[in-house]
Amino acid sequence: MAKTVQVEASGLASKPKSQTFAQRFFRDFLMNKYLYLMMVPVLAYYVIFHYTPMYGAIIAFKDYTPMKGIMGSPWVGLQHFNDFFGSYYFWRILKNTVVISSYSLIFEFPAPIILAVLINEVRNQIFKRVVQSITYMPYFISMIVICGMISDFTNSDGVINTLLTYFGYDGRAMLQKPELFRSIYILSEIWQKIGWESIIYIAALMGIDQEQYEAARMDGASRWKQVLHITLPGIMPTIAIMFILRMGNLLNVGFEKIILLYNPVTYETADVISSFVYRKGLLEFGWSYSAAVGIFNSVLNLILLITANYISRKVNNSSLW
Known part of the structure; x- marks a missing residue:
């Protein structure tokens, strides 16, 4: 017994002292130097x-x-901030940004989740690959080409306009109507991004244990109940993380498509913070004023990101930090 105590005591005494952060980092760098080099770019x-x-x-x-x-x-x-807050454009562009961002969150965010779940339920592998390929394609088309297609389809003599005239539409170019701009923008965003954004959810679905589905089928659960009680809970952490990231970028409505699609007639419903910054900063050379508007937008996004992360951590136990 005494010898055992002596051996344990000598083992404790021979343990190396705790290394400093610099020593641990240097040792890890020597072991993984190529990984660190890959991080440099x-x-x-x-x-x-x-x-x-x-x-x-x-x-x-x-x-x-x-x-x-x-x-x-x-x-x-704070002169530029005060000028912006007191201007006529403040409430208009803030309202447009919030409305378009809200529409995007309500309609665009769930779309790839629904598509991923539907693809996961398809048993025919050939049909599944065809659907995935077709839905991925619009994402790789140039934004200028996309906006050109939207303009051509919604012109007075466009395909969509021509079809709608049979149902009583007046035939006027859709992008000349302020009340239709938001709907056109959101629908085109869904069409363009639904396939690409569904990839991460499809990958998350592949990580769900298939034995859970087998057990559910043995208990008599229908495919709808399997989706509700196995599929959706299985990808909920991924949905939470993507939701937090979306909230942090919520007010950064893609100004490229808006600038390519809008015109002075539709400023009333189409002009958002990012397009206003572009117009004031680059077209009217108001660099300081546009920088102040951009900082205001970034602060709002930061508040939304922190709020969404806090709520997700409390409700779903999933968060970025």
Whole structure:
């Protein structure tokens, strides 16, 4: 017994001291140096294109002119923010951004989930691959081509317009009607992205234990009940994470498609924060003013991201941090 105690005591005494973070990092780097080298381009991308440009955000608090530069331009404080909050455009573009973003969250976000579940229920592998390929294709079409197709289809002599005239539509170009712009935008977003965004949910479905379905079938559960009690709960953590990411980017409505589709007639319902920043900053050369609007948009997105992450952690025990 005494010898055993001595052996254990000597073993405790011979344990190495805890290493510092630098020592652990250096040891891990030697063991995984190629993995660290693979990280360098990614880190360089974020540093160069995401963190370095943040220095230029201070022009939102200055009366910036290119001739004087960022540091030489006079400091004006919150003047641009006050001008934006007090302008006629503030409530209009905020309302349009919130409405279009809400429509996107209500109609576009569930669409790839529904498609993934439906594809998962298909037993014919050939038909499943054909459906996946067809739904993926629009995502890889250029945005300019997509918007050109939408404009052609919805013109007064377009295919969609021609078909609707048989049901009493007046035949006027749809993109010239402010009340139709949001519907056209959301429907085109669903058509373009539903297949590509369903990939992550299909991958999550493949990770569900198939024995659960076998046990459910033995208990007499229908396929609908299997979807409700096995499929959806199985991918719920993935849905929660994607929902949080969507909330963090909710107000960044894709300005490329909106700029390519809207016109002064539809500004009333189509003009959003991102398109307003583009128009003020690049077309009207209001760099400081547009930077202030962009910062306001980023702050709102940050608040939405933190709120969605907190709610998801409390309700679903799934969160980004």
